[in-house]
Amino acid sequence: MVRRGGSVPELVAAARTGQVRAVARLVSMVEDASPLLREVMAGLAPYAGHAHVVGLTGAPGVGKSTTTSALVTQLRAAGKRVGVLAIDPSSPFSGGALLGDRVRMGDHALDQGVYIRSMAARGHLGGLSWATPQALRVLDAAGFDVIIVETVGVGQSEVEVAGLADSTVVLLAPGMGDGIQAAKAGILEIGDLYVVNKADREGADVVRRDLRGMLRLAERRAGAWDPPVLATVASRGDGLEELVTALDEHRAWLGESGEGERRRVRRAREEIEAIAVTELRRRWEHLGGRAELDGLAAEVAAGRTDPYAAADLLVAEAGGSSR
């Protein structure tokens, strides 16, 4: 199948040799849910599974974009190829990103060893954009050594990042809320590494101490990873070398403990489920007749049927035939 810029096998081959434009086209095909995606994913499947996927998350204002940018600089200095997926929940309904890729990380715009992409968190039942795990797969197969998934926000999205990433970095900063708030956000359960950014500001030591105290209280199994609490001033690159070292150590632990393999399988699981659910939802829109979703929703809203009975109809029709 020939298209602008070549066939799918040609695109896959170009992405594999590190051509950023080919990578960008493949990610766009993911975002647009291109009918060619199946062919793309089948072509990429043998090459994925080698990247170190790093999730980076934290509340608004802690300096995630600055830290991501500084981390990219540090990894590039070590000769690593780096991909960045910035999950931007700014515009769930319009799908538009507030800040363009170039604006976000202008320092890396001309570096062929870096690929940066903002993706909308289109959410709905998909939570994190259903495209995210597939975009990760594209970057992974394209041979990026490290892929950083940056998410904005506090809450659900971190949990999902933790589900997708090999190593989850939780970013904090002084003055962003007390310990209870941190605990509320569930961050104590998802971080593999904690970073207190803006460490030159007042209160940074208190945040580190409190965080260490809370982490000590958390029960950990024997042989479990003990999350370090690092300090950075990302805006001037302080502490980034230590962060990269800690990420390398975590990755080594992932390999030795078998947890890395478990996380890769979990990521594949999320990916398969997201595709399957998306396909089912597409079918539910177009079933027609008694089993069509919108019609069922109107019946339920009017109290003429209950949601379980309606769901039964959808499930029965899901595979294309009755139970």
Place this chain on the structure above:
Amino acid sequence: MVRRGGSVPELVAAARTGQVRAVARLVSMVEDASPLLREVMAGLAPYAGHAHVVGLTGAPGVGKSTTTSALVTQLRAAGKRVGVLAIDPSSPFSGGALLGDRVRMGDHALDQGVYIRSMAARGHLGGLSWATPQALRVLDAAGFDVIIVETVGVGQSEVEVAGLADSTVVLLAPGMGDGIQAAKAGILEIGDLYVVNKADREGADVVRRDLRGMLRLAERRAGAWDPPVLATVASRGDGLEELVTALDEHRAWLGESGEGERRRVRRAREEIEAIAVTELRRRWEHLGGRAELDGLAAEVAAGRTDPYAAADLLVAEAGGSSR
């Protein structure tokens, strides 16, 4: 079917007469995914659809719990029965809530016209706890006049609250980040009402003015609702009367414009889909053989198959037979 506390029809009848313990038991059945849920939901279906569902959301630290509590007080003074579902993302993995219901809103603990429940945001593909729309249905059918759904966090969860609620209140406070942050979080697209809480603090006027400016820039269709920007000091009840009035006005608009019906249908849709997807996921765990999810995930992680081919197997098996 007789159980502790009576049969399902008895429980439904007791909840309908306002017995808080019966309501609590029904919500627990939702949370525990009781096998009796189908019967419960079928029993409740004819009675739902009358409550005013108010979503209340905002970043950590803006005073959501305080505002919810003050709003309950105000609504009670007007003779309304009020249900509160506090979606707590504190502990997605353990499922535990950090702060118990009684601690959160001790002021209302003895009031039989108030029912407050913390629910874990168990998330995963379900995003907001899949139980939330069903718990809403229980409270709705039990005759609560207003149901407040409070969510912690910035990001995905707000969007989902906006999907569930008739009226979405976005809470802000001075000193919680600049306008760009607000826009990043997508709040300009989801609020039906905006409330600047802690309005006695420095900078509150600036937040209101900036917010009004940004809302003016947003394109709205003719006849669309124009979101008001209110000011409160929830800790002493200031501005709560105005908030209740604005909520009433929004509800009236929902009725006149037809938007209320559209939102109810959308809520039913979410509910049906969440149930159907949960049922499918349950089946996928237990399919066995080639179509079992965990096995497929391992194959995909190892690069032996691609996620689309794996998803095809799940979809084909979803309804219990081949495509």
